Amino acid sequence: MKMIFMDHTSGMPVDSNVVEAMIPYFNTLYGNPSSLHSFALEAKKGLKKARENVANLVNADKNGKIIFTSGATESNNWAIRGIAVRNKERGKHIITTSIEHMSVINVCKYLMQQGFKVTFLPVDKYGIVDLGALERKLTEETILVSVMYANGEIGTIEPIHEISKIVHARNSYLHVDATAAIGQISIDVQKEGIDLLTISSNDIYGPKGVGALYIRKGTRLAPFVLGGGQEQGLRSGTENLPGIVGMGKAAELAKTEMKTESKRLSKLRDQFINKLLQSIRYSFLNGHPKKRLPNNVAIRFNFIEGESMLLNLNIAGVAASSGSACTAKTLEPSHVLRAIGLKHEEAHGSLLFTLGKQNTEEDVNYVVKLLPDIVKRLRAMSPLTPRELRESV
């Protein structure tokens, strides 16, 4: 049976060109860039090139810094805690949104225990941040605003440029988590006015366990991982060179391929969404219909539960994801789906397909043909299904 992978936000295959670029750094170019011999020089070169490629992908300026980390979670932790530690004399207020990744939310909650005040901004039914609320909540005390570029669970893209203008008018810093957006849509830290940008590697077909933080010049940020002073004293620890080189190569490829690939995926996404909504009654799109990541298809189906759909899809060879946290550690459905105003049972009935390079129109057609039967079967079994629907889809 052919397996169709449509869960790219959870993990992407590493591009074969990336793997090839990484291999020498395991066993030939294994020098530590901090050493003083020729092995180190080669390692240093690899590090420099990777940094340039990542900078290039987000159009970072020469004065800004790209610092490599262990991934997006560390970058988010560092950006928020680093600003908090370094700027607490100026103020102890942080603003974020109710749909951020847990690596933002939980850091903010931790800081609340440390005496910081955190405002979680509401979003509208599409997941767009309430700019009026942002303006009202910003005070002299606000040292940081952290907003994601786009949400991976519902695909909605935030108005970063407008947010930046509001934040900078009040002399606060703007951190943007671009994990879901990177490689999907073009990001320009200069044009959009971003002070700190979280960049992940696995979301651009690079290896896991590596990421980066862009830091605009003049941003007062305390280092997070202390030690031997690598990465310009900002992030200690011997550099994960194969990972970093891989991320650099992935960034280079993303930069060249993004335009064509995003166009292809957007078309595929819209076909997928339209066909599903047409063929299944009581199905709805989660997130914004237009301001949407090219790879994101998030649909909810009334009267049935996500995990049951996922198991059935998996039996038929399709890997997707659900908005239901039933598979995770709590009973609560996703905070993102709750924040856009979905009822618990609606959130539980959500499915998320995230497309990638290897997905074709044929794959989409296969799922579109498969899903109505799964939905029909589960609805026939569900006590919530209205009588009129029990026999049809």
Added chain:
Amino acid sequence: MYSEKVMEHFRNPRNVGEIPDADGVGTVGNPVCGDMMAIYIKVTENRISDIKFKTFGCGAAVATSSMITELAKNKTLEEAMKITRKDVADSLGGLPPVKMHCSNLAADALHEAIKNYRKKLEADKSE
């Protein structure tokens, strides 16, 4: 994540449906927590002669519902009342720890159905 037995019941759930003229109905859970099930029973000479279920929920919720119908069929009401959540989980070759609480409601639904039947019986007698 799930045992073979759970997946087997999930793929081919036994006794799905409603019994329109059921002698007892038990509904437990809540769509809010993501799991809800209804058990319908027919009782003949103090035995469960027919049993069906409807479930909204995850794989474990479907499998436990299906399993309880097998465990309870043809049992006396007293025997059926003794079937526990653990019996259901054990018969399925175990459940993931996180599912033991939230999705293992089938035994409760069965007990509710029996209580519902007994209540109706009482009501009929007193009439």
